[in-house]
Amino acid sequence: MDNVLPTRLLCLLVALSWCGCNRDAPRQLQPPPGPPTGVETVLVPEKLTSIESDEKDALGRPLRVPCATCHSLADARPMPSRPEQLQAFHRGLQFRHGELSCTSCHQADAPRSLHLATGQALPMTEVMTLCSQCHGPQARDYKAGAHGGMTGYWDLSRGGRTRNNCVSCHDPHTPKYAGAHPVMAPRPPLPHSEARAHE
Amino acid sequence: MSDTTRRNLLKGAGATLGAAAFAQAMAPLTKWTADLSFDEFLQKHYKEFTREEMAVVLRRLEEKTEREYGRKVSIQDLPPQEGVSFGYALNLSICIGCRKCAEACHQENNHDRRTGNSYIRILEMEQGSLDMERGTAFYDHDVPAPGKYYLPVQCHQCDNAPCVKVCPVQATWKEQDGVVVVDYNWCIGCRYCEAACPYHARRFNWTKPEVPADEINPDQGYLSNRIRPQGVVEKCTFCLHRTRAGRLPACLEACPTGARVFGNLLDPQSPIRWVLENKRVFVLKEELGTLPRFFYFFDK
Numbered sequence: 001m002d003n004v005l006p007t008r009l010l011c012l013l014v015a016l017s018w019c020g021c022n023r024d025a026p027r028q029l030q031p032p033p034g035p036p037t038g039v040e041t042v043l044v045p046e047k048l049t050s051i052e053s054d055e056k057d058a059l060g061r062p063l064r065v066p067c068a069t070c071h072s073l074a075d076a077r078p079m080p081s082r083p084e085q086l087q088a089f090h091r092g093l094q095f096r097h098g099e100l101s102c103t104s105c106h107q108a109d110a111p112r113s114l115h116l117a118t119g120q121a122l123p124m125t126e127v128m129t130l131c132s133q134c135h136g137p138q139a140r141d142y143k144a145g146a147h148g149g150m151t152g153y154w155d156l157s158r159g160g161r162t163r164n165n166c167v168s169c170h171d172p173h174t175p176k177y178a179g180a181h182p183v184m185a186p187r188p189p190l191p192h193s194e195a196r197a198h199e
Numbered sequence: 200m201s202d203t204t205r206r207n208l209l210k211g212a213g214a215t216l217g218a219a220a221f222a223q224a225m226a227p228l229t230k231w232t233a234d235l236s237f238d239e240f241l242q243k244h245y246k247e248f249t250r251e252e253m254a255v256v257l258r259r260l261e262e263k264t265e266r267e268y269g270r271k272v273s274i275q276d277l278p279p280q281e282g283v284s285f286g287y288a289l290n291l292s293i294c295i296g297c298r299k300c301a302e303a304c305h306q307e308n309n310h311d312r313r314t315g316n317s318y319i320r321i322l323e324m325e326q327g328s329l330d331m332e333r334g335t336a337f338y339d340h341d342v343p344a345p346g347k348y349y350l351p352v353q354c355h356q357c358d359n360a361p362c363v364k365v366c367p368v369q370a371t372w373k374e375q376d377g378v379v380v381v382d383y384n385w386c387i388g389c390r391y392c393e394a395a396c397p398y399h400a401r402r403f404n405w406t407k408p409e410v411p412a413d414e415i416n417p418d419q420g421y422l423s424n425r426i427r428p429q430g431v432v433e434k435c436t437f438c439l440h441r442t443r444a445g446r447l448p449a450c451l452e453a454c455p456t457g458a459r460v461f462g463n464l465l466d467p468q469s470p471i472r473w474v475l476e477n478k479r480v481f482v483l484k485e486e487l488g489t490l491p492r493f494f495y496f497f498d499k
Contacts, residue, residue, distance in 0.1 A: 032282030144471030149457025158445030186337040
């Protein structure tokens with residue numbers, strides 16, 4: 001390779017002397033975003049239609065039981081007003097959500113569905129409408145795309161995006177976001193000898 | 200030795216020193232290896248490429264990555280979009296400091312695994328203070344901690360960018376969509392830009408990045424997340440290999456609390472415009488006049 005170096009350098013110098021360096025045409029930009037054709041999908045977490053059981057599946061995940069398994073029975077028990085009164089099912093349900101009672105959101109006689117402040121029935125899957133009655137500022141921000149996060153495309157002319165549901169992040173019974181232990185633990189500085197090698 | 204005059208002695212010493220200096224200057228040529236090809240050594244500045252030349256360079260870089268890292272990748276050079284100017288906003292009331300964004304950046308942008316590099320640094324701040332120089336990035340306890348808030352800092356893609364001005368070889372510049380980019384093959388590694396950035400947003404590749412083949416993100420851009428060579432400066436590009444294809448940046452998608460808002464500042468219907476028009480936004484170190492495109496806001 002050493003013996004070709006001078007030849008190639010010489011060729012380059014000659015080449016540079018008679019050809020300009022600038023690109024011949026200005027850079028082509030991509031076309032602007034078109035009309036939005038992508039769809040915004042709101043997640044419907046499975047906890048809205050089923051509940052974890054004690055049984056595990058082959059992969060070790062808890063088996064989920066659809067709400068209808070129990071709550072389609074005609075003689076479902078009347079709904080208590082406080083979660084501590086739950087004796088057989090939903091035992092140990094943690095509740096820290098202001099001064100609400102179970103029946104503030106759930107229908108006492110039809111526990112699979114919710115109700116709005118007006119008393120109007122609301123399917124469980126439309127829970128966001130219910131949350132929005134009290135949490136107006138969050139609902140407003142969410143509608144504008146400034147709350148709740150998203151995945152997919154910012155440019156709706158190139159693809160759709162997926163939005164979180166209120167209950168994707170907030171457990172409706174204990175809605176305060178839980179917090180976490182941070183990932184990417186801070187690394188100690190390089191060992192002394194290695195750091196010195198860069199000086 | 201009657202001709203050993205003072206003049207001859209000095210001449211001799213000068214010639215020896217000169218020869219030694221020349222040999223030292225030429226020493227890198229003795230280390231010339233196959234992985235520094237002539238084509239790479241003689242590569243033009245990004246802005247001088249014709250489209251055909253760019254295509255050749257991209258193929259060469261793809262082959263080089265496959266040879267050195269054992270992974271087939273696709274390196275593209277997506278130009279900016281007409282009518283698009285990027286902006287980013289972050290809700291400090293919502294961020295909990297979990298560093299998921301930094302992790303996503305680390306993976307998306309093919310950062311060196313050994314040093315755990317990322318373009319995002321999350322500072323733990325005392326509530327009531329906005330002085331980022333007093334924040335610490337070295338917290339390792341459950342978050343959010345009482346009395347603290349978290350300030351993720353990455354490149355602000357300043358419209359009046361100090362880093363661009365100080366580059367002695369114009370290896371870094373601002374693109375039409377607002378993103379400040381680096382031609383990693385033109386950068387000489389002087390780190391002036393790193394020193395000039397008031398947000399500590401630039402990183403230097405002290406060593407050749409180590410990334411296992413199966414962890415390499417094969418969707419790469421020439422100006423963004425292709426694996427950088429040793430000895431050059433790198434920075435956040437708002438994931439331009441994604442965002443110029445219409446997708447959201449990796450850090451935004453990874454945020455578990457939805458604190459991040461990204462979009463086109465020229466689109467009045469975009470979430471980013473809504474934030475700028477309806478929230479009390481601020482920028483870091485506004486007094487420096489850097490005109491960032493990265494905004495922060497609180498809910499209340």
